[in-house]
Amino acid sequence: MKQRATNELRNLRTLADFSNLETAEQADYFRHNYREFLPEEFWRPGVLLAGKRGPSDWRYLQSGVRAAWREKFPPDACLSLIVFLAISPEQIEGSESVKVWPYQKAIMTLATEPWRARFCKSCGNRYVADKPGRVFCSDSCAKEARKLSKRISWTKHRDEWRGSKKRQRGRRQAQ
């Protein structure tokens, strides 16, 4: 059970990483580090997607994932993101089982637990919450936000302090 939860969370985090990719270099790095996440053929240009020679760029699938992230993974979007990876002959293992990719499992998990798909309040990146109370994508973002809120409350109090000084001065002048 614990093992399953860890794998599930790892798949979700990989999906968040995929959704946050910006450059071709990042995509290349991702592709080589998470080889089993998506079918290798998916990364090749001109690949057949859902039986059609569709937009081959990984950004096409990514834009779908990003839209679903914004909309909290509604069932329709999840289904289309899952079936988007066409069933190619290589995916059929044996006579009755079809290979299910970690990418598809991650979408499925977010369909049932959409609260996990969030945007970091500090850096703005998409991330997956391991518990409902999570607000930031990482420890460094949480630390950064703490620092910032300290600075903000200091500035606020400094102004209050200055304000009270001014008021005191004003009172003194009025006397």
Ligand SMILES: [Zn+2]
């Ligand atoms: Zn962050």
